[in-house]
Structures are given as structure tokens and as C-alpha cells.
Amino acid sequence: MATYAFRRVLQMIPLLLVISLVIYLLTSLQPGDPVDQLTFGNPRITPEDIARLKAAYGLDQPWWTRYLFWLRQALQGDLGFSRDFNIPAVQFIFQQRMPNTLLLTVPALILSTLIAVPLGIYSAIRQYSLPDYVLTFLSFVAFSAPVFWVGAMALYFFAIFLPNATGGVISLPPGGLGGDVPPEAGWWAVALDKLRYLALPLMILMLREVAVTTRFMRASMLEVMTQDFIRTARAKGLPSRRVLYKHALRNALVPILTIMGLSIPGLFGGAVITETVFSWPGMGKAILDALVSKDFNVVMVSLMLLSVLTVVFQLVTDLAYAVVDPRIRYS
């Protein structure tokens, strides 16, 4: 398995180089550039000003020259400055945006998995019962409802309707990251303040995650339950609980593991719509804004980070299969 892992790691190097080239090319193919944004609406700007600014931002060079420059700098550990924020792009991503994203997405993944896996199992073992129908219907609704709509409804309900109805006793803030409580109020007050701001986006993000994972878990369990080895186990007279949790669940978890493995890079990438609706300053919003404002270094750092995480977690997932399913061997 170690040889297999080592070979896969080596394969990642050319793959990531190609990815970086493609990202740079696609970003460069976008119409317009940062200088257009600076110059539009300013009739005083001269062709000389435009040429000067393009040279300052390196936009007077063809894209491949700029890419080679970026690559050379990147290999030396310099991933450039954010043109919009005047700080290193790495600092912007890793210090200012990623912690916010992880604060939102990691609890969402953990909590939704903890809720969805038992619900999926429950739904599967009581197939076609009333609870199964209810759960299936609810997860279908939660899965189908557009996030921006559910988010907007939640905002109005928790930030306007409930405070009005309860005289302000029950209320959740409509977006933002917190900070109403000064640090001197103590860590617990600060944490509670943060939690209040986290509650709504977390809830909305979890809603969809729970719906998706429940449906997968249910389907996976149902498929495993019809397998021969489950019938054999039952025929041997093993207790139903043991059949379910020892034999069926372990196999049913393989596809769930795949989904989770592939969703981990997404945790770092943020949830664009949720972050947008709740003005949560995370990675998803940062990537979108950087693409729109053509803050190339931020785009490169964030998309390359996601690429690295994707290939790494694909490898981790593949290796995890062998742990979960003894039939899989990488030798």
C-alpha cells in the first residue's frame, strides 16, 4: 500500500502543474482586466495611463509569459499579493477567509453526518413505513429547495418575524460574523455571540447536507441488505442487531465514505450561496469576488488549494476503502 501511495503522490505533481496551467489560462481568458475596472467611467484617463497601469499589473505580457512568471515565483514559495487587499494572497486566504469557512463547514459536515447516518439507517430498516415516507419526503424537499430561497426565508423568520412575535426574546442576527460582544466580556460571551451568528448559515448548510446524506445512506443500506452475505448471516441465526451493525453497516458506509472524502475539499472551498446569503466572509465568497474583480493571485491560490485538497483526499479515500472493505487491497 505504501508503494501505491507513493506512486500516486508522484503522479500528482504533473497533474497539479496541468491544473495550474488550465486555471491560469481560463482566468486569463476572461473578458476585461483589472485596468478596465480602474479606467471605466474616468474620461480623464489617457492611453498612456492605461499602458502604464497594464505594465504595472503585468497585463502587457501574453498570458503564457505571465504564467511562467507566476510558476517560477510559486516554486520559490511566493504566491504573490492580492491586488484588491494589498496583502499576500496566501495570507488573505489562510488567515482571513479559510478559518471562517472551516468554522462553518466542519461543524456542518460533522453534525449533518451524525444526524443523517442514523436517519438513513432508520429509514432503510423501516422501508415503506410511515416514518420512512416522512423522512424521504422531507429530505426530498430539503434537497430540492433552492438554498438562496430557504436562506432568505430563514432570515426573515429568525431575524424579523420571531423577534417581533416574542418582543425580541428570540432572535438571530441577519448575517455577518459576530462581534457585538467586546472581548473583555469573557470568552464564553464572545463564543455565544459567534454561535448566534453561526446558527442560521449552519442550519441552512446542514439542511441540504442532511438531506443528501440521508438519501445516500438509505439507498446504500437497502442495497447491502439484499446481498447474499446478509442473507447468509441471517440464515446462520445471527442476531438482527449484529447483522445490521457488524455486517451491513460497514459495507453500506463505503459509498458514504466516498461522498465524504470528496466533500472535504468542498469544506475548504466554502458554500458560495450560503456565504452570500448570510454575508459570511468565507472562501466561497472570496473566490467568487476574486474572479469578478480579477484578483488573479487570490484566484490561483484558492483554486490551487482546492485542487491539491481534491487530489489528496481522493487518495485518502481510496486508501480508506481498504480499511473499511477488507476485500480491497492495493498490493
Added chain:
Amino acid sequence: MKKILSLSAFLLGTALAGPANNSLVVGTSQEPPNVLDYWATNNLAISTEVNNYMAAALIGIDNEGDLYPEIAATVPTLANGGYKVVKNAAGDVVRNSVTYTIRPDAKWSDGRAITPADFQFWLKVQNDERVPVPDRDPWENAKITVADKDTFTITYDPPYLFADQVSPSAAPAHIMNAAWNAFDAATKNQKDAKAVNEQWTKFIGQFTTSRNLPKVVSGPFRPTSWRPGNSLSMTRNPNYWRKPQGGEDKYVQTVTYRFIPNTNTLKVNVLSGQIDAVSSVGLTFDQALDLQRSARNKFNVYFVPGAVWEHIDVNTRSPKAKDLDLDDPRMRQALLLSIDRDALVKALFQGRQPVSNNFVNPLSRVYNENVRDYNLNVAQAKQLFTQLGWKPGSDGILEKGGKKLILSFGTTAGNTTRERVQQILQNQWKQVGVQVNIQNYPASVFFGPDFLSKGQEGKWDLAMYAWTANPIFEQGDLFKADGIPTAANGYSGQNYSGWNNAEYNRLHKQALTEFNLADRIKLMDRMQTLWSNEVPSLPLYFRANPYTKVPGLVNYTFSAYSLYPSWDAYRIGWASRGAVEVNKQK
């Protein structure tokens, strides 16, 4: 006790804002990329609005468009001898100069006096070729000479038309000089502009970012914390010299800007009372109209007449434009007379965004109110179409020489207000036999290098967008012939319709050097008449800037002159805390 207070606030779900602690929470949909970049290498409105709290101006502009001294002791004028115009024997102005005297009590937040050296430092950096300022007009022709420790003269050679209306900025030389010298040394022999720019980014990043907040300020507030993506807080600068009536303790002590990029979420924040006021960069017009219905005295909604002009450029120079007579003023007049703009602004904006017949803002001193009024007149429009030889075909669409009058009509995709305007106008034009096909593009394409400026290639027929112009500095630049983007000028310039009128061009050049306001007004009057007769753009309306604020918040006001509600920041306060209202929102 503090913990209890905090916890109570937490449980009640209210922001720690408003009169209780004499603070102000402002919601905005944009976050400035950096603050107090004195050389404005980004030109975002939110940057200017936030900077106004922290940077004092030598001379400011109030809500009425009048000048007032802030760092300077008085406003230099021709009458008091502070402003001088030098003419040659032929009577032409060859240079002009303005002499400023700094108030003796004007100081930086660290207590150091503001001196002419701070203005010299600013101008030196502004004009340095290595600094990526968008444009250097008019500073590239300006020189500062120091008379004494408080007085200096700035001379414009060649002369600058608005020399008495603008003033140079001050950057804290005692704080920034060492870093500037390091930048200078690091880039002295550097030929690569990109490498130089990276050094510049490092230099300016030491004073303007969330991790490196400005070290000193000259304005009434100084930044205390910036949580990127969330909020920026500023507290009162005790060293600021202008004191509001009754003492500064009766006015707002802390200002926090909350960055809420989603304007719907911003609206919910207004409704839920989480913010005291909205920035000038915030709500959409629709949202403001909607909020007005729910205000119930919890907050007030204002629509401030602005300087943003919505219009439709008509492409006059493509082969298709010539085929369809778009290069003939009568066709453009007919198109304008066919649409009911009064009904449009009533239907969409409750009439709060006034119809315009002119590209000059009514607030400008050079505005000509006697230009032609293009109220809906279908009979006249049809007459003009007939004059040009266009007759309705079997399908009702106008035809001439086998060609149908079918126009492509583009704007920025996703701008719902403009998309609604398009639909109304499309329907109105259909009534007179003009078929308009809507073809929209993302803003990056629409304003990118290959669309508006390539009118000659026939990429569009009608293009709807807006221009922002400060009414004080109006000089008719948008429609000068030099501004027509062509291959020869590298597609620079913003006369996208391609209108080229010899008399207008002559008058424009003359007006640029006419220093007598009364005479300039005469020239501009004629320019506006010419423009209005030929309407190279179809004027729609002047936008109003909507915002909200809660009752009792005073001196948080602005106009098309002062531009941002932060222009008089030192007087913003709560009436209940003793703040005296000096500026009422009009």
C-alpha cells in the same frame, strides 16, 4: 456588570449600537480593499466614503456645493487673493495658482502638526511614475512652493480650470517617509513595471490594510479594528481640531461599518434594527422603495438626487448604423420621442428618479435647463420616421429599402432595474414599429475592451448604462471627438456613440480654457443645445441614491456635491445625546 450587559444584549439579539453607547453602526454592501491609500490606487466609492471619516481635506465641498476650509484657515478665492490667474498679453490664462494657509491647530492624530511638507510628500508620490494611480490629472502639472511653515502655493502650469475647486491631499510624511525611501531604493534601477508595482504594494500595505491599520490620521475618526469581511470600527480622534457645537462628547464616539455584501441581507438588517444607517453604497432602489413601506417610524428612507446619469448610447458609426439611419439625428430624435419616460420613472421609481433631457446634471452651475424636451410624442416620431423613408411593413415593423428597423439593445446582465427598463422600452418602441432585440452581457464583457469601444464593428446598436459625474467638474468631456475610441488611439476615450460634431468640439476646447464662469456657462449652454438637438445618447433619468437612517441620527446627510454621508463626520451624532442638527437631509 459588563458581562451582564453583554449577555443581555446577546439574548435580546440587538447590536450594541445607537444612543445607548453613543455609537453608530452603518451597513454597506461593499468592503473597501484598503483604507487611507492617499493616492487612491483603487477608485471605489466605499473607499472614499470610509476615508472621509479618517482624512481631513484642505478644502471640502458641502451639501450645497460650496467650499469650506478644514485643514486650511480660509478658502482661497480671487476676491481674497488666495486664488490667482495669470494671463499673457493676448489675455489667455497661462497658469493659475492657489495659496493655502494651514490652520495652526491642524494636527495628525499623534499630535504632530500638519505642515506643507505633508502636501509636498503627497504630490511627490502622486506624480512618481512608479506609483499606479489611475490618472494624474491635474496634479502632473502642479508644483508646490512653500512660503513659510504654514503657507504654501500650488501652481498649475498649464492652468487647471478647476484649480480653486480642488485641493491637494496631505499624507503623513513623518510616518511614511522612511518606507517611501526604502521603496525608492528598492526600485531605483528596476525596469520591470510589475516588480516595481509589487514593491509599491508592499509599501502601501504597511499603512492601509486590516493587519496594518493607518498609523496616524488627520480626520475626526481613527481606525481601531478591521475584521476583514465583517466590520471596520473607528473611534473619535481627540486631536482633531474642529469641535462640534456643545462639545464632541455629545456626538458619536464610535463608528462601525458592517460589510454585508448581499443587499437582501442588508435590507433584513435594516428591518431588524441591527444597523443605524445604510451607507451610500448599499441598497438597490427597489429595496429602498420596498423598505419605505415597512418603515413605521423605525427608520426613514431617503432618496438623494444624484449625479449618476442613466442613458442609452446610440451607435452612430457602424455600417449597420448607417443603413438604419442611426447616424441621422432625426432617427435618434424619433426613437426618443417614441418612448414615455415619464411613465417609466413613475412605474419603476415612483417618480423619484427624474427624467433627463440633458447629459449635464441639473445641480451643475453650467446646466442648461432650456434644452429640448423630448416628452412622448408618437405623432412627431412617426413623422420623422416617414421623413427618413421608413414605412410600416406587413408585420408592423418599419421598413426601408428592404431593411427592417431592428435594433439590438444591450445592457449589463443581471441588473434587474435596467432589465425592467428594457422591457418597458421594448414594448413602447414596438408600438411605433421599431423592433428591439434585447441582448445583454455580463458587466465584464459589456464594459470590457471588446464591446462598447468597438462600436465601429457594429457589436451593438443601443447600449444602456450610467455615467457618474461630479456636477462641479462638468466640462462636456463625454462627447468630445477626441474621446471616440478608435484603433488609432488604442480604443481609449468614452464617446462610445461616436458622435462627432465640429461645433461642439470647438466649443468644448474653448470651454476647457475659459476661466470666467459666466463665459464658460455660455459655451456650455450652446454645447448642451447642440447635443440635445442631435441626441447621440437617449437620456433617461438621473439616479437617486437611496439610504436609510433611524430617527434621531443627525448630520448623517449628503448630496450630489458632497457625495458621501461621511463628508461632515465630526458632527454626526444622536439628538438624544445632545448632538445639534446642522445639516438636514434634502
